[in-house]
Amino acid sequence: MAAEKMPSISPARGSLAGSSLALALDELGGEGSLSSEARERVFRVFETCFSEELEALPHFWRLKIRGRLSSYNLGEHEGVIDVSQASVHAQVAAFHNVKRIRISGLLADGALEKKRQRKKETAG
Incomplete structure (x- = not known):
């Protein structure tokens, strides 16, 4: 079927x-x-x-987020990060006392592999 x-x-x-x-x-x-x-x-x-x-909208945004990492899930091609009690500073605005913010997006090709390679290089 x-x-x-x-x-x-x-x-x-x-x-x-x-x-x-x-x-x-x-x-x-x-x-x-x-x-x-x-x-x-x-x-x-x-x-x-x-x-x-x-x-x-610009294709690339720069943000500065400060807060408590609640959870994250990084898959092979996409990722999700949840932050609580956050302050967000963006290109044209700032938000304070944000109860919860979820960031999700596609990961650049090889983003996780580069991180893993660096860990192996520093360990070895």
């Missing part, structure tokens, strides 16, 4: 803003205030605007 492929969700719809928009639109649809066609038109506009904003 072939495995069913999960439908791809756009970054816009998968975002927190997209999820919140979906809930609001579903509620309006449930009340009969919004047709399914209008719902899809709203989502198309949202996805277009979301994509334009993503394009405007």
Whole structure:
């Protein structure tokens, strides 16, 4: 039996803003205030605007995060780090007393191997 492929969700719809928009639109649809066609038109506009904003963001951000490491999970190609009681200093903003922040992303090719090689070199 072939495995069913999960439908791809756009970054816009998968975002927190997209999820919140979906809930609001579903509620309006449930009340009969919004047709399914209008719902899809709203989502198309949202996805277009979301994509334009993503394009405007820098591809590389520098952040300084200070806090308590709650957990981390570094896989072969991706990683997740949870920090609590954090202060975050970004390029254009600073946030203090952040209860919890999750950082997730793709790791550069060979990032873990380089770290492992350095450990072997210093041990040997």
